[in-house]
Amino acid sequence: MPRHHDAAVLASPRARLSVERMPTPDPAAGEVVVRVGAVAVNPIDWVIQGTGSVTYRWLPTPAVLGSDVAGEVVAIGSGVTRFRVGDRVFGLATGTDRGRDSRREGAFQEYTTLLEHLTAPTPAGVTDVQAAVLPLGVSTAACALFQPRHLGLTVRDPADTRPRERGVVVVWGGSTSVGMNAIQLARAAGYDVVSTASPRNADLVRSLGADVVVDHGSAGAVDELVAGIDGRPVVGAVALGETSTAGCIEVLHRTGGSVLAMASTPVSLAALASRRRLFPAMVPVFARLGLKTLLLNARARRAGIRAAFVWGTSLRDDEVGRRLWGRLLPEWLADGTVRPLPEAIVAGDGVGAIQEALDRQRAGVSARKIVATL
Template sequence: MTDATTPARASGPDLAGLTNVAAWLDAPFADLTVRPAPVTAPGPHELLVRARAVAVNPVDVVKQTTGDLMYRWLPAPAVLGEDVAGDVVAVGSAVTRFAVGDRVVALAVGVEKGEEHAPGGGFQQLVLVREALAAPVPEGTAFEEAVVLPLAVSTAASALFQGGQLGLRHPVGARPAPTGGAREVVVVWGGTTSVGSAAIQLAVAAGYDVVATASPANHERLRALGASQLFDYRDAGVVDDVVAALHGRRVAGVLAIGTGSADPCVTIAARTGAPRVSMASPSVSFGGVPRRPGLSLGLVRTMVALGSRTAAVMVRSRLRGVRATFVWGSSLMHDEVGPMLWAGYLPAALAEGRFVPAPRAEVVGHGLEHVQAALDRLGEGVSATKLVVTL
């Protein structure tokens, strides 16, 4: 069955003999179940990728934890997962950047509204991805290293470069920037996260100076990624310290990553004259929500807190003259930021070592049956680590 949004497909000899299995979310709140899945031929601008590594993200945990309360466009049974790295096994008729056998890392968008949910979900052996959202994996880079990138780097790029977000100049073709203290500054709150690690590198590549927050144990790692000044987000006076360090400098924007990051970031923006804050995380954590059908006290409390705290942040930002907006990582597939990042910047930057996958990958297990364990671990909380399953 097809509709206007479904690409034309044609099976061929490339798919002969291929079989597929996926980690299915068969019902709201259920554990993932590994069982057979269809093999779908790529449309004209798609790749069929044999996944060698996948990574888990908070959006996967939220969907499994809240049932149909969140992301109602994604009904069960569904295949979750956005981060994929593997080998190309078939290409669409209009594909020009890749060939069968190429090693790629890609953002899988099957979980998004209007997409084919099952073929494009990342937690399966054979994944359909868009050519425009894929990049080559350099020789010498393991799949489990590369797979930390897709949703994180897409979210970071959307936050930094989209016109509705911080609207910064792009790293591809960026004009030479002044050196030293004359450079414009981008503040990244939550630098040790996967989104923060990508944002630091992208902002530096675009010619900005980066000030970031992180626990002291991670300061040297973030300096190696390009951050010039680091502050401990747990210090009681961290906002004052960041504002003092930025005195007299032009702050181009602030990126808020992590639960509770919006409030301090709006304050920093207001006190430094930064016009915009891009928020990459919800106002509350879903970690305390029990994963079971029906309403629970934990779920009710979380949703009430989410609504009230989000509204409070938006009111405070407006009163202080700061434009604060939430960013959706995959939104770059609809604008110029997607091709800029995935086709224009990442291929050469990865190959030349100018952009490195970060944070470190922790392999939870080998095989799709370990994806559930990775989701459970992520729900408990991890720091400066991306949880990965190899296939």
């Protein structure tokens, strides 16, 4: 490994990413060092860049952002048993989480460290670009579906042939990155799925296994979902998108469902993130965010619905992460049960292209994910 490498660095709060030299990390126990082949960007990356001094106050700068990594193992730490040097892998980088070191563990650099238990082998025939779209999306979906504080679904053993009623999972926002993965994971675990999408993405969402797909922009979306559920037991809902929570609450209330996993805020931070100065523009934005969240939670409680926000990297510290990355994801990718989606759009090559990738993601992407190759 080289002693130093290039990284896309957030040098100070709200700055644009700059290319800087960083020390190449050595792996600690339970870690692998990866030579990065591709990274994908997520909305949380530009949220941190634009509002992190408020929303991620624990993250010091200079910082290396990014969660989605695919590449090749170049070093392994003590205790690592699942990987060897030379293995192609992809994984979830958690460097921007509280208590982590983003300069060692952030994705947006030529070499980074990944936790062994949040890393999986890249299947033959899957490129780094394709694999890089998965980590945060599939992890967030798994948290929503499988963590006990959210839907708490169990994964049906294919060898278990005993009759079991298939419950229904509602995924509002099926063409989002998390939504595509939530549909696939829920189906793989043995559940039916009903979902929403724009008309142009409806066929894609159906191809992932949703047996009912309605237009999320339709005034009758809730009625159509309830009709599509057709009396089947609803085990819970995953809300994706600014306006998704209210719709999910109504669907659950009318079908007897009682658990809601909220994976999106009810107010977008996109406009605020692009403002030259956070203050005073942040005051009304966060006031609306707080009020809408309070009202939606109150509405859920009145309907007898348990609602909680999903934190996509929280599986780092629980059995869901180890099971997903250690067994389920490798198996389901290998046999085609799960496809690496959304489809990637390559924004450019090199760490210098990552800022452009962030800009393109913030400008708006539908059913695709922006990737940079390194």
